[in-house]
Amino acid sequence: MHIEGNDVYEHHLETYGHPSEFGYHDFVPLFKAEKFNADEWADLFVKAGARFAGPVAEHHDGFAMWDSKTTPWNAMGMGSHERYHRETGKGYTE
DSSP states (O other), rough: OOSSHHHHHHHHHHHOOOOSSGGGGGGGGGOOTTOOOOHHHHHHHTTOOOOOOOOOOOOSSSSSSOOOOSOOOBBBSTTOOOOHHHHHHHHHOO
């Protein structure tokens, strides 16, 4: 999204504008995950033959997938307001 000339950069530029005006953090409020289903997600891993799976607690950029008290940059405080960490954990253990 930040490498000029790259297809992703060009798509971002045409769709959202320059990354300095609409950056990575601006996507968070758009993240609604209305089709998210932890059980279906877990079933997909089983069908793929996975013998181990677990929820990701924190995205590579520091976005916490739980209701963090240390950062507002989290799934409950922004975006979809879902408890992904809890829901996916349940799906993996059932």
